[in-house]
Amino acid sequence: MVQLISIIVVIILFVLVIDFIRRGLLKEKYSVLWLALIAVVGLFAVWRELLDWAAMVVGVKYPPSLLFLMAFAFVLLILLHFSVVISVLTERNKKLAQEVAIIKDELVEVEKRLMSNKGVNQ
Amino acid sequence: MEQTEDQGILVIIPAFNEEETIADVIAEITEEQPAIDILVVNDGSSDRTSRVVKQTKARLIEHTFNMGVGAAxxxxxxxxxxxxxxxxxxxxxxxxxxxxxxxxxxxxxxxxDSDVVVGSRFLGHGNYKASVARGVGIGFFASVVSIILKRRITDPSSGFRATGRKALLFLSEIYPEDYPEVEALVLLHKKGLRIDEVPVTMAPRRGGKSSITTSRGIYYMVKVLLAISVDLLKKIK
Structure with missing residues (x-):
């Protein structure tokens, strides 16, 4: 039963990710970790013997919980990745806003000069 | 637009909702130091700060939205x-x-002689009276910064500071966001720039509120301490 639920969840996730990429809502760059999660968790969910073997190797008594552990590890990784991306974006956003503020000031100055030049010419 | 070097001295006033006091501050600087240019960076104020500044001779730069005093x-x-x-x-x-x-x-x-000079309330015989909580906070960071800089720093959170060209080039690229003063000193030190303190007097604030309320005090301490620890690990080019 757990296996069935896992497979269904992975399939839904896969369809969603592909659909988001197709509609341009998700950049390929940010879909890599999601697709990796889907591939790994999907593989272990479908291939029961592989899961049992892996669980035995790492000493997990109830194999499906290894599935959740793997999914959880991926989610952590994805979250960390997002924190980094957000930090980079914040810094870039700040720099952009600062540049815009300075350029706006220069624009006003240039306009003033243009206006006064016009006044002289007329 | 002008990109010549050694053009002069600029006073930077970061302003967030300072309509009550900013005109007086600008007027006093103009009167005392007429040759110095004044730049107000309005950090998305919701009050009349911008309109008040436009009546003065100060140059005004406006952030489209509030980004914090560090960004300003x-x-x-x-x-x-x-x-x-x-x-x-x-x-x-x-x-x-x-x-x-x-x-x-x-x-x-x-x-x-110095790359950065900080005006200190606690050097010499100032008459500045800090509340107990604030005194403890400032004293704590003074010790931390003194240890890191290996020289006595008495007022690391003072926002009254002069920055030379070398430090300007550095800080214009990397500057902490909220509560930036203490952290900036650590970054400057890591960059190998020389920081000195001179004694100054500080008047009680005439309007507005301190950005650091008691409830934010704890957050301030933890945030700055964490930031300093991270700065010590950072690679400074």
Whole structure:
């Protein structure tokens, strides 16, 4: 039963990710970790013997919980990745806003000069 | 637009809702130091700060949205670098810093003795009375910064500071966001720049509220301490 639920969840996730990429809502760059999660968790969910073997190797008594552990590890990784991306974006956003503020000031100055030049010419 | 070097001295006033006091602050600086240019960085104020500043001779740069005092000061530094100023001075908009003491923090930077000069309330015989909580906080960071810089720093959170060209180039690229003063000193030190303190007097604030309320005090301590620890690990080019 757990296996069935896992497979269904992975399939839904896969369809969603592909659909988001197709509609341009998700950049390929940010879909890599999601697709990796889907591939790994999907593989272990479908291939029961592989899961049992892996669980035995790492000493997990109830194999499906290894599935959740793997999914959880991926989610952590994805979250960390997002924190980094957000930090980079914040810094870039700040720099952009600062540049815009300075350029706006220069624009006003240039306009003033243009206006006064016009006044002289007329 | 002008990109010549050594163009002069710029006073940077970061302002967030400072309509009550900023006109007086600008007027005092103009009167005391007429040759110095004044730049107000309005950090998305919702009050009449912008309109008040436009009535003065100060230059006004406006952030489209509020980004915090660190970003406002950094915008000022970027402006100073772009326009070739050799010294930039940060002055608070609330009237705590005295225009009559500007020369004290400018002199060591102009002479080339220091890269950054901080006006300290606690050097010499100031009459500044801090609340107990604030006193403890400042004392704590003074010790931390003194240990890191391996020299005595008495007022690391003072926002009254003069920055020379070398430090300007550095800080215009990397400047902490909220509560930036203490952290900036650590970054400057890591960059190998020379920081000095001179004694100044600070007036009680004339309007507005301190950005650091008691409830935020704890957050402030933890955030700055964490930031300093991270800064020590950072690679500074």
């Amino acid at each position: 000061v950094q915008t000022g530094y970027r402006y100073a670098v772009k326009h070739g100023y050799s010294v930039a001075i940060q002055v608070d908009a609330d009237g705590q810093h005295l225009a009559s003491e500007l020369y004290k923090i400018i002199a060591p930077v102009l002479s080339g």
